[in-house]
Amino acid sequence: MITHELIHQIQFNDDESAFNELYKQYVVKLYQFTYSLLDDREVGEEIVNDVFLKVWIGRKKLDSIRNLHVYLYVAVKNACLNHLRSISSKKVREIKVTEAYYFHLSVDPAQLLIGKELKKKVVDAVNELPPRCRLIFKMVKDDDLSCNEVATILGLSNKTVFAQLTIALKKLDHALRT
Amino acid sequence: MGKSRFIELMAKRVGKTATEKELKELEIFLDRFPEYKKMQKVTDALTTDLKQQDPAVKQKDFSEGIEELWYKIKNSGEGQVVFEKRNVRSLIYWRVAAAILLMLTISGIFFYTNRQLADNQLTKVIIRHVYVPYGKTAGIILPDGTKVKLNSGSTFSYPETFSKTTREVDLEGEGFFEVTKNAKKPFLVHTNTLTVKVLGTVFNVKAYRNDKNIETTLLTGRVQVELKDKPEKSIILLPNEKLIVDNNISGILNASAANAREAKIEYQVTALPRVSAKGIKETAWLYNRIVFTNQSFEEVAKQIERKYNVQITFEEQSLKNEQISGVLENESLEQALEIIKMTTPFKFRIDGRAIYLAHIGNAIN
Numbered sequence: 001m002i003t004h005e006l007i008h009q010i011q012f013n014d015d016e017s018a019f020n021e022l023y024k025q026y027v028v029k030l031y032q033f034t035y036s037l038l039d040d041r042e043v044g045e046e047i048v049n050d051v052f053l054k055v056w057i058g059r060k061k062l063d064s065i066r067n068l069h070v071y072l073y074v075a076v077k078n079a080c081l082n083h084l085r086s087i088s089s090k091k092v093r094e095i096k097v098t099e100a101y102y103f104h105l106s107v108d109p110a111q112l113l114i115g116k117e118l119k120k121k122v123v124d125a126v127n128e129l130p131p132r133c134r135l136i137f138k139m140v141k142d143d144d145l146s147c148n149e150v151a152t153i154l155g156l157s158n159k160t161v162f163a164q165l166t167i168a169l170k171k172l173d174h175a176l177r178t
Numbered sequence: 179m180g181k182s183r184f185i186e187l188m189a190k191r192v193g194k195t196a197t198e199k200e201l202k203e204l205e206i207f208l209d210r211f212p213e214y215k216k217m218q219k220v221t222d223a224l225t226t227d228l229k230q231q232d233p234a235v236k237q238k239d240f241s242e243g244i245e246e247l248w249y250k251i252k253n254s255g256e257g258q259v260v261f262e263k264r265n266v267r268s269l270i271y272w273r274v275a276a277a278i279l280l281m282l283t284i285s286g287i288f289f290y291t292n293r294q295l296a297d298n299q300l301t302k303v304i305i306r307h308v309y310v311p312y313g314k315t316a317g318i319i320l321p322d323g324t325k326v327k328l329n330s331g332s333t334f335s336y337p338e339t340f341s342k343t344t345r346e347v348d349l350e351g352e353g354f355f356e357v358t359k360n361a362k363k364p365f366l367v368h369t370n371t372l373t374v375k376v377l378g379t380v381f382n383v384k385a386y387r388n389d390k391n392i393e394t395t396l397l398t399g400r401v402q403v404e405l406k407d408k409p410e411k412s413i414i415l416l417p418n419e420k421l422i423v424d425n426n427i428s429g430i431l432n433a434s435a436a437n438a439r440e441a442k443i444e445y446q447v448t449a450l451p452r453v454s455a456k457g458i459k460e461t462a463w464l465y466n467r468i469v470f471t472n473q474s475f476e477e478v479a480k481q482i483e484r485k486y487n488v489q490i491t492f493e494e495q496s497l498k499n500e501q502i503s504g505v506l507e508n509e510s511l512e513q514a515l516e517i518i519k520m521t522t523p524f525k526f527r528i529d530g531r532a533i534y535l536a537h538i539g540n541a542i543n
Contacts, residue, residue, distance in 0.1 A: 016248075023244055042359040042378070046323050049247045056251050086321050087339070122220055140193050141224060147193030158195075165189045172224075173185060173217050 003068060010055075011062040019059075023052055029143045030076050036097050036135050037080040047079040069145065073153040097131035118176065125175035129168055136161055137168040183207075184214055188221065249380075249398075250356075304338040310351070320347070323358040324365065329384075352384040357399075372423055375402040381415075394421040475500040475522065479535075486511045493536035497524055 003025070009018035027048060034044030051072060055062070065071045129137065139150045140161075151161040187204040190196035196204070208215055310316045310328045317327050320336055322345055328334055332351025340346075345365045357365045359378025367374040369385035371392055379399025385392045394403055396415040403413045403421055415421055470478045476498035479490040488511065492498050500522045506514045515526050515533075527534045 020244055023247065027243055040360075043323055045243065046358055049243065049250065052247055053250050056247075083323065122224075126224065141221075145194075147189075147195045150193075162189060162193060162195070165193050166185055169185050169188050169192070169221065172221060173181070176217055176220060 007062050007068060010059050014059070019052075019056060022055075026072055027052075030072060032138075033073060033076055033143075034080055036131070037077065038083065039098050043083055044080070047076055047083065051075045051079060067149070070149050070152055073143075073145075073149075077153060097135050121175045121178070122172060125171045126168065129171060133164045133167055136164045140165060188218065192221065305335055306338055308332075308334045308336075310334075320345070322360065322363070322365075325356040327354040329353065349383060349385060351386055352382070354380075354382045356380050371406050373404045373406065375404065375412075376400070392423045394423075396420075470503060470505075472501045472503055474498060475502055475518075475535075478502055478518075482506070482511075482514065486514075488531050488533050490533045490535065493534060497535055497537060500524075 006018045006022045009015035030048045031045060034047055035041060038044050136150055139145050140147060147161045148158055151158045184207060187200055190200055191204060308316060308318055308328060310332045319325055321339055329352035332353060334353060335348040345363050348368045357376050357378050361377050365376045367383055369392060370387060374383055374394055379401055381401055382395040396417055396419055398417050401415045403415060413421060483490055502518060502522050523538050524535055525538050
């Protein structure tokens with residue numbers, strides 16, 4: 001089932017299995033997203049679950065969320081910021097991407113068309129990108145988000161996101177050539 | 179077209195902002211310069227490597243996460259919790275509010291926090307106190323994300339920021355805990371007679387000062403209970419086990435296993451108990467408050483005596499048994515008595531530190 005059908009099932013039929021399906025679609029991506037913002041895996045998982053708890057409780061108004069995709073990421077991000085604020089007395093204004101619990105990019109072996117050595121070069125190049133750049137690259141590549149959606153989620157301008165994406169691709173291109 | 183244009187088009191494609199025209203342009207470019215195809219293929223093949231992730235993440239499969247989530251949903255009651263901050267209420271207001279709350283069967287919250295600065299050797303730790311009156315419950319989230327539901331007549335203290343090594347809280351009354359997992363920082367709940375130590379779990383502690391027994395019920399995870407007077411003896415509880423400890427002697431009476439349903443009912447059954455004044459008056463006066471719900475005038479009088487340093491004498495025994503409810507906070511003694519008079523007619527005479535109470539119509543000696 002695609003997302004908007006799931007949303008419909010959840011909203012109008014209180015369909016628990018549709019909710020489980022929705023959860024399954026997003027949970028790992030959102031977990032990874034929290035790992036890149038928080039230095040704490042357990043808290044991240046708790047935050048993701050709380051966001052879904054709110055989705056279920058507010059399911060009767062689920063169709064008022066224009067883009068659930070973006071909504072989930074933004075809700076998770078805000079909860080992460082609140083958490084950071086609660087553990088440090090400093091005001092947290094913007095997200096700081098951490099290195100801890102970070103995802104690693106790899107070349108899908110099924111599509112391996114390059115030698116082992118070259119593959120390592122590519123992977124290293126991507127994994128050595130600055131954290132924020134890598135997060136943006138990962139979000140557009142893996143989480144199926146558009147540049148504009150990533151910009152909304154992270155509170156950056158479209159231009160910035162696009163520029164970061166370009167940097168990632170340049171690095172990749174460079175790694176393939178040397 | 180140069181390389182930078184290629185990168186730009188690739189970025190647009192990956193970022194899903196490319197127009198039809200731009201996609202076409204990229205296609206034509208790749209046809210003309212096949213050596214760039216490799217770059218495109220590699221980009222497409224890049225994916226998050228799950229193998230390199232923390233093994234704990236992999237182990238935690240969806241089913242566990244979703245199970246926890248449904249547990250939370252069912253426990254949330256899906257109801258809205260309303261927080262209210264109040265200080266002084268008259269007797270009438272209290273009664274009206276209680277009636278409304280009862281009718282709605284939604285527990286409103288009388289949330290009382292008190293900031294207190296405690297010198298902790300070098301650093302100042304801000305301790306937050308939460309006090310929940312009878313007939314109400316309160317839900318709070320601690321700095322580490324741990325959720326605590328407090329039952330009527332409970333007093334709960336926690337530091338605004340936890341120390342680096344432990345998370346310690348104090349409880350008198352009944353609390354339902356959902357502790358955020360953190361193996362590095364054990365979570366300790368101190369009560370009068372025992373300490374419950376956990377790493378991350380869901381459990382219920384019932385430790386009213388005036389109750390005969392102290393009960394610890396574990397729903398998920400694992401807890402370790404230490405008795406204050408026998409620190410060498412610690413009891414480990416497994417899910418759905420309940421530990422009952424005698425409040426006075428701290429002897430273990432029973433540790434019985436029940437099924438999940440029973441354990442849950444255990445909590446629900448005890449969710450809104452009628453607790454006598456004794457449980458709360460000791461702590462309430464610390465906050466300069468007297469709270470009483472349907473208590474005998476005699477019991478309330480004892481609290482008033484303590485707060486105002488007076489001696490109360492009942493001229494008639496029957497007056498002692500009048501049931502009254504209310505909250506007294508910053509009132510003067512006379513104001514306090516006038517407030518009680520609003521619902522329970524009586525007359526009083528103040529003679530220095532001595533107060534005489536009598537039914538209206540009867541003479542005060």
